Amino acid sequence: MTDGIYHVRFSAGHGQIGEGLAVIKNGKVNGGDPGYLYTGTMIQAGVTATSQLHIKQWNPRVQSVFGPLKAFDLALAGSVTADGFTVNGSITGQPGQRIQITGKFISTAA
Numbered sequence: 001m002t003d004g005i006y007h008v009r010f011s012a013g014h015g016q017i018g019e020g021l022a023v024i025k026n027g028k029v030n031g032g033d034p035g036y037l038y039t040g041t042m043i044q045a046g047v048t049a050t051s052q053l054h055i056k057q058w059n060p061r062v063q064s065v066f067g068p069l070k071a072f073d074l075a076l077a078g079s080v081t082a083d084g085f086t087v088n089g090s091i092t093g094q095p096g097q098r099i100q101i102t103g104k105f106i107s108t109a110a
Contacts, residue, residue, distance in 0.1 A: 001044045001080050006031075006103035013098060016065035023109050029053060036063025040074075049085050051076040066097055074099060078079075 003025045006028065013050045020033030024042055029051065031038040035106045040053035055064065077100075078087030084103040091097040 001042070001049065001055050001085060002105055002108075004105055007100055007106050008103045010065060010099055011103040015020035015106045018065050021072060022103060024103075025109055032058070033062075035059040042087075044080055047080050049076075049078055049080050049087055051089075059081060061064055065099065066091065076101065083099075 001024065003098045005021070006022045006024060007019065008022050009017065009019045014090050018033055020031055020050035020054055022029055022031030022038060027041055027043050031036060035057060037056050037058050038053050038072065040051060042049055044049040047110050053076065054071070055074060056071045057064070057069070073092040075089040075092050078085060086100070086102045088098070088100045090099065
């Protein structure tokens with residue numbers, strides 16, 4: 001996976017969708033959207049990717065795709081594509097709270 005800036009789109013159950021930006025560099029992830037910040041890791045092994053993310057609300061007027069949560073962790077796994085990645089997973093400890101995230105490479109990062 002190329003280090004850089006990715007446009008991320010995520011969807012959870014019942015048609016809840018969102019999008020933001022994530023910077024991936026040396027296996028670390030930092031990003032955000034209008035209501036939440038993302039920090040964590042994304043590790044590539046061949047064509048597979050695994051990620052552990054901590055999601056934290058910064059804007060109390062915006063709800064996550066999971067509803068009015070202030071903070072949560074995601075465990076994700078999936079594949080690297082020619083122009084990004086697709087991972088699926090759930091809130092850690094809550095396997096019924098599923099999410100899919102796709103990332104499209106848009107630029108290199110400094």
